[in-house]
Amino acid sequence: MKPIIAPSVLASDFANLQSEVEMLNKSQADWLHIDIMDGRFVPNISFGFPVMEAIKRHAQKPMDVHLMIVEPELYIEQFRAAGADTITVHFEACTHLHRTLQQIKATGAKAGIALNPHTSVNLLEDVIADADMVCLMSVNPGFGGQKFIQNTYRKTEALKNLIIQQNSQALIEIDGGVNQQNAQALLEKGADVLVAGSFVFSAADPIQTIADLKSIS
Numbered sequence: 664m665k666p667i668i669a670p671s672v673l674a675s676d677f678a679n680l681q682s683e684v685e686m687l688n689k690s691q692a693d694w695l696h697i698d699i700m701d702g703r704f705v706p707n708i709s710f711g712f713p714v715m716e717a718i719k720r721h722a723q724k725p726m727d728v729h730l731m732i733v734e735p736e737l738y739i740e741q742f743r744a745a746g747a748d749t750i751t752v753h754f755e756a757c758t759h760l761h762r763t764l765q766q767i768k769a770t771g772a773k774a775g776i777a778l779n780p781h782t783s784v785n786l787l788e789d790v791i792a793d794a795d796m797v798c799l800m801s802v803n804p805g806f807g808g809q810k811f812i813q814n815t816y817r818k819t820e821a822l823k824n825l826i827i828q829q830n831s832q833a834l835i836e837i838d839g840g841v842n843q844q845n846a847q848a849l850l851e852k853g854a855d856v857l858v859a860g861s862f863v864f865s866a867a868d869p870i871q872t873i874a875d876l877k878s879i880s
């Protein structure tokens with residue numbers, strides 16, 4: 664199975680956002696990964712609704728929105744209205760995760776759960792059936808360009824086993840430090856979606872780099 668490739672727009676040139684999105688339209692990217700950071704859940708602030716809406720006006724592919732924010736339940740409908748096709752909330756940020764997943768689905772978006780590197784996949788046992796996707800953070804969230812955490816291989820395998828055990832349809836997304844060196848092993852462990860930011864946008868030829876990631880199976 665070919666992976667779903669989701670370049671992270673966080674690593675793009677914001678001064679040329681329209682041409683970056685047009686480049687992604689032309690490429691073999693499947694989704695656009697959109698990182699929302701609030702300066703509270705993570706020690707960084709990225710961008711919000713106006714920028715998301717501007718991306719949406721030019722994007723010809725689904726928007727995969729990763730909310731690194733506290734109290735995400737306050738903004739789900741607004742993110743959907745701004746163009747999100749998948750909305751992923753952090754396990755660590757949700758007091759009522761089951762309810763928040765239902766809230767996301769009620770908007771018509773797919774519902775994802777993100778786990779920080781320290782959060783065990785075993786904690787998903789009672790909620791995996793309600794998720795369309797689980798995003799394993801392979802760096803501590805908040806910044807692009809960080810080093811891939813090796814324990815992600817073990818977590819990917821454990822999550823895949825849980826998904827099989829529970830007959831769940833959830834996709835496994837890996838986010839952070841993904842590149843040509845670790846992509847193959849991640850897919851072998853069970854990953855379905857690869858998010859890549861700096862690896863794509865700092866490449867001399869991003870379109871070719873996306874094609875190279877897409878060709879791994």
Ligand SMILES: O=C(CO)[C@@H](O)[C@H](O)COP(=O)(O)O
Pocket residue numbers: 671673674696698729802803804805806807808809838839840841858859860861862
């Ligand atoms: O959510 C995040 C960071 O918090 C990621 O989506 C990064 O933006 C991925 O960037 P690279 O690690 O691939 O540069």
